Amino acid sequence: MPIPKLRTDPIDDENALPNRLRKGRGSVSNRPSGRFNAPDLYEIDDGWTHEERAGLEQLKTILGVDTARKIITRNTSTDIGFDRSINPYKGCEHGCIYCFARPSHAYLDLSPGIDFETRIFRKPDAARLLRQELSDPRYKPAPLMLGINTDAYQPTELTERITRSLLEVLFEFRHPVHLITKSALVLRDIDILGPMATLRLVTVMLSITTLDRHLARVMEPRAATPHRRLETVRALHEAGVPVGVMVAPIIPGLTCHEIENLVKAAADAGAIKAGYNLVRLPYEIKILFEEWLRLNFPDRANKVLNHIRQCRDGKLNDPQFGSRMTGQGPYADLIAQRFALAIKRHGLNWRPSNLDYSQFRGGDSQMALF
Template sequence: MKNNINQTHAHTRAAIFDDGWSNAKCDLNILPSRGQKGRGAVSNIDGRFERHIHQAVDDGWLGTLMEDQDAPRTKTTLGIDGARSVITRNQSPDVPFDRSINPYRGCEHGCVYCFARPTHAYLGLSPGLDFETRLFWKPEAAQLLRKQLSSKAYQPAPIVIGTSTDPYQPVDRDKRLTRSIIEVLSDCQHPFSLITKSALVTRDIDLIAPMAAKNRASVAVSVTSLDHRLSNLLEPRASAPHRRLEAIRKLSDAGIPVTVLCAPIIPGLNDTEIEKIVAACKDAGAQSIGHIVLRLPLEIADLFEEWLEAHYPDRKAKVMSLIRQMRDGQTYQSEFGTRMRGTGPIADLIAKRFDAARKKHGLTNRSLNLDCSGFKRPSANGQMSLF
């Protein structure tokens, strides 16, 4: 094995390169990762495409001092995503739509379980802290969307905004990028639905409600837990549970159909809340509800286990065992039809409990049966067509 090791101070990373000749490990005093207040991921693990593994090592100078100090805060930065289009297509049978828009790459909400984290590896960044601190936005999203909708080949169908990263994450308070996208869709009378775990969505009720009155808009609010401590650890910069329930009530009072997504359900952690969540969301005015069990593809498995060790070490073994019981002994299954629901007795029990609670409170399954008949194709220069 050939090792290239840069070892100086305790906070310096060691770059280790394995050329495949040996599986021997260097005897380094690796420093444990330390979580930061307000961040979900505990570490900044390397992406799957990186050739080197980076670890913080203790050279004996700073290790003891660092034990008495808080981990340094990582500030959020915002770069530009130079995408040439904003509508993303999918052919997944697991979701009731074939197109979506994500105004941002990365998400400051910091949900440790977020299935979109591995996408940051394509940028040469970490799916860990980088995903929630090094964000990218699409400043010309509204113009690009209008251009795509103006194509004569384009045929309207519901567009879902926020399928990977939250369109109402904190940075949107200033950028208002999501609002600009909704304005284009409203001008064109193009049906859309929003997915968010932020109360900021109520800011745009003035745009969403008129479209909803024509059956051309709906909102899905993600509610993971009613436990403030658990929610704060799982989703540190997302709206608190009571704020999400307030948002559901305001949206519903404005005549906007609201679906609740209980996602993810984590056995041994928040599955005890299923019936309480369904009842609370019904009381807040939700019309439908659905659930997704925890998914741990690629780097997320390691990130989630780190998170459990940091916050719930006494439950770690049980939670991971239950997850594997839903995944045929694995931490994840990627097959359509099972990746969001799992298999086996644990997954079946979760589904049955949701079905029973949904029926008890008169809620329906999620639907995207929105009206596309009023679509008005814009011209490429932003003007609406006369015919």
């Protein structure tokens, strides 16, 4: 798909913002528009300095409400190890340009670009809905992911505290959970995660894409710095919480040279396992990623895009189960081999999480108390 010509002229329509860098945002535009046709500002210590933020236009985050009727989402994917997940938020302020969840905003008639980063929809009834679903006698516990689509610890969680309320319910019902995040805010809930870990009810994965501070600042602008994420791994490890690192996504030609250093840094910080996946660019993300790449790294844009195509059968995206996560072809195979050697060298070989589902207090076992 050809990339739209970048605009630099001022325009009035707020949903068609001109292409330029904006403070704390990853996308450089609000395109493409949707396929289906209360300002909130706060400070969060993510490790970035004010100097690194200076000179960019700042946009406000607008919070809306998602009146979901259920909180547990089911899937039938054959290439992931879980069939259920919880996402407290739609949209994500972290602004990661590569985020595979961006196209979901098109279902709301909003852009997967800047709208995805600034129009956030929270689920205030999440804890009540979760308690209701776990109390159903037909419910059986199984691997549950929290924050798999959009980050459960994105900046707005600092004030909304929806993720914390979900953890409280999960702990009450003794339901095991897997967490994945880019945020140091997860340490706020160490008072819940620690006791859950003692009962083998939780694991945490920190997503770390790069150790390059400059690259991280423009690629995932409101996520914690790479150093801060490694500090979070160390703090969780010291608190007795099983913690790992997802080197995700690996971007051929942009971050793939860091595989060995990232795995070593994860091991040094106390991670007990590591995994990875290859960058995915479905739907509108292909356009957003390419315009971001050409604006920020014009000297290597063609190289990166060509390397991605080498891993995706000549395309920028491959939606097929079995190959969408790791790619295929010689370049993808080389990445897989390098990663396998790195985790073997540092003892981070991926292995199933040893969570205990026998303690679950919901469903039939909850009713047995009466």
